[in-house]
Amino acid sequence: MNWISNYVRPRINSIFSRREVPENLWSKCDECGTMLFHRELKEALYVCTSCGHHMGITPRDRFKAFFDGGVFTEVAVPQPVEDPLKFRDQKKYPDRLRAAQKKSGEREAMLVVEGEIGRTPIIAAGQDFSFMGGSMSMYVGNAILAAAERAIETGRPLILFSAAGGARMQEGILGLMQMPRTTIAVQMLKEAGLPYIVVLTHPTTGGVTASYAMLGDVQIAEPNALIGFAGARVIEQTIREKLPEGFQRAEYLLDHGMLDRVTPRAQLREELITITRMLLGESPAVAGDLPAPAEETLPDVVAEDTGQAADPEQDAKA
Incomplete structure (x- = not known):
């Protein structure tokens, strides 16, 4: 029985025993009592994802x-x-x-x-x-x-x-x-x-x-x-x-x-x-990372057929 008591039982206990969880991994909402994972709570800016309580x-x-x-x-x-x-x-x-x-x-x-x-x-x-x-x-x-x-x-x-x-x-x-x-x-x-x-x-x-x-x-x-x-x-x-x-x-x-x-x-x-x-x-x-470009910095419109900038006066004569 010694090998059962000294080896098998401790081995089984180590596999099925409940692991201790650090206390700082979870926070309890003061309003609804929900346990919130600290990483999710931080991403939510410390607002309860269950009831919306602002911590x-x-x-x-x-x-x-x-x-x-x-x-x-x-x-x-x-x-x-x-x-x-x-x-x-x-x-x-x-x-x-x-x-x-x-x-x-x-x-x-x-x-x-x-x-x-x-x-x-x-x-x-x-x-x-x-x-x-x-x-x-x-x-x-x-x-x-x-x-x-x-x-x-x-x-x-x-x-x-x-x-x-x-x-x-x-x-x-x-x-x-x-x-x-x-x-x-x-x-x-x-x-x-x-x-x-x-x-x-x-x-x-x-x-x-x-x-x-x-x-x-x-x-x-x-x-x-x-x-x-x-x-x-x-x-x-x-x-x-x-x-x-x-x-x-x-x-x-x-x-x-x-x-x-x-x-x-x-x-x-x-x-x-x-x-x-x-x-x-x-x-x-403006939505996005960069502000909208100023109007004076916008490039001229390029004509598809010649690759040159379009000329409104030439278009009118044509």
């Missing part, structure tokens, strides 16, 4: 699918003073920053880049909700100012993707002061006659909603995005009334005139190309 996406992943060929260049952002208030709760603020940087792989909660969409040069800024809830910090204020200044310098429109839970509590009043700073940055764009387009993603709340996120020339939101200033429970307790169903969701705000469009993530790129070129007074984008 969180980092600015870098978004920009890779957003810009022509996935090519963009980062815009430098001035680094503010670290931990100006020497704030500490359960952890020191610098320790929280380092943990968020290690988790997200980014320096801060805002990424500013420049590139082309549909052969249209733009400046883009995106908030990363995975970095301390996308909270508005002094760095985020500096990033929006840098984006606005770069847009004015290059004469490009600015497209901003918002995703935040409000101002960063570890910076106190200095975080709240980014509301007027970013409002001034938006005003600079308007005075320069440059388009400012905001795409509100889930969630966009607090002081971000009360400042730069609601000041766009065009306001677009992703489906079912939570958008508001205070939480629904706080509002109900304040006004002592039951809020309507879907309150503070993108579709509700669209019906009540707070938004211009609610657009699925897969369609955002083409819609932003169209809107941007329209606001710049340019012709519609």
Whole structure:
């Protein structure tokens, strides 16, 4: 029996035993509970292929699918003073920053880049909700100012993707002061006659909603995005009334005139190309990789019989 116990049984178990699957190969949809293969989910821009639920996406992943060929260049952002208030709760603020940087792989909660969409040069800024809830910090204020200044310098429109839970509590009043700073940055764009387009993603709340996120020339939101200033429970307790169903969701705000469009993530790129070129007074984008040739560069019509360019006057005489 030893050879059966020592060889045959382990061999059978190795063949029919269930293999362990790495946890990072699958993601579960928060809305419908469907298990989604990570590669398919990434190709779908982190939108559930079963129910259409829009999951969180980092600015870098978004920009890779957003810009022509996935090519963009980062815009430098001035680094503010670290931990100006020497704030500490359960952890020191610098320790929280380092943990968020290690988790997200980014320096801060805002990424500013420049590139082309549909052969249209733009400046883009995106908030990363995975970095301390996308909270508005002094760095985020500096990033929006840098984006606005770069847009004015290059004469490009600015497209901003918002995703935040409000101002960063570890910076106190200095975080709240980014509301007027970013409002001034938006005003600079308007005075320069440059388009400012905001795409509100889930969630966009607090002081971000009360400042730069609601000041766009065009306001677009992703489906079912939570958008508001205070939480629904706080509002109900304040006004002592039951809020309507879907309150503070993108579709509700669209019906009540707070938004211009609610657009699925897969369609955002083409819609932003169209809107941007329209606001710049340019012709519609041409489908394909290359723009249409200018009329003056078109070759002359070649006559089939002689191989020479056709002459309208000789044709008339004939």
